[in-house]
Amino acid sequence: KQEVTQIPAALSVPEGENLVLNCSFTDSAIYNLQWFRQDPGKGLTSLLLIQSSQREQTSGRLNASLDKSSGRSTLYIAASQPGDSATYLCAVITSGTYKYIFGTGTRLKVLA
Amino acid sequence: EAGVAQSPRYKIIEKRQSVAFWCNPISGHATLYWYQQILGQGPKLLIQFQNNGVVDDSQLPKDRFSAERLKGVDSTLKIQPAKLEDSAVYLCASSFGGREIPETEAFFGQGTRLTVV
Numbered sequence: 001k002q003e004v005t006q007i008p009a010a011l012s013v014p015e016g017e018n019l020v021l022n023c024s025f026t027d028s029a030i031y032n033l034q035w036f037r038q039d040p041g042k043g044l045t046s047l048l049l050i051q052s053s054q055r056e057q058t059s060g061r062l063n064a065s066l067d068k069s070s071g072r073s074t075l076y077i078a079a080s081q082p083g084d085s086a087t088y089l090c091a092v093i094t095s096g097t098y099k100y101i102f103g104t105g106t107r108l109k110v111l112a
Numbered sequence: 113e114a115g116v117a118q119s120p121r122y123k124i125i126e127k128r129q130s131v132a133f134w135c136n137p138i139s140g141h142a143t144l145y146w147y148q149q150i151l152g153q154g155p156k157l158l159i160q161f162q163n164n165g166v167v168d169d170s171q172l173p174k175d176r177f178s179a180e181r182l183k184g185v186d187s188t189l190k191i192q193p194a195k196l197e198d199s200a201v202y203l204c205a206s207s208f209g210g211r212e213i214p215e216t217e218a219f220f221g222q223g224t225r226l227t228v229v
Contacts, residue, residue, distance in 0.1 A: 034218075091154075098143065104153055105154055
């Protein structure tokens with residue numbers, strides 16, 4: 001059974017810091033992996049989708065990497081801003097049924 | 113392109129009452145998902161449809177939850193009777209493809225926040 005874990009559960013950093021959020025999964029037979037952002041009381045906003053054949057994806061200040069063999073993905077946020085404060089969720093997409101399995105999220109607070 | 117629409121945004125009911133949520137996916141999307149997100153947790157899949165067929169409902173509490181996707185477009189999720197532990201955000205998502213066309217990127221609606229008192 002696929003399990004997804006995110007560390008740390010919460011993180012508070014001063015503005016301008018570079019930071020890394022971690023996601024690990026137990027079954028390396030995944031189809032894709034996707035990172036989402038969730039603001040309080042809101043739905044999920046897709047940040048980056050990494051296909052299983054890819055090693056990383058970049059969008060602006062965000063970079064996500066994927067290492068299937070070790071069951072890990074990292075989301076790197078450069079030069080963090082208060083507007084980055086949100087919960088970040090990673091989800092693996094299973095092969096075959098294309099089901100999303102989510103981690104419990106990292107709650108990020110960037111202090112001005 | 114319009115996103116995934118959900119209604120209502122908020123609902124408060126008493127335990128043992130019934131409630132229904134509605135989802136309109138992005139036009140042309142074959143796959144539709146319902147997720148339950150309890151406060152402080154990641155979303156958990158309740159049911160996955162491809163067109164109007166069920167792909168996975170293994171985590172749907174079938175004694176009280178039901179879902180349908182008539183004509184392979186809109187979907188409704190119903191809870192009857194509701195329990196206190198059903199308090200959560202219910203998220204609907206859709207993606208273009210399915211098993212034959214695995215364009216899997218899912219787009220999520222704003223969710224319906226249910227409070228059972």
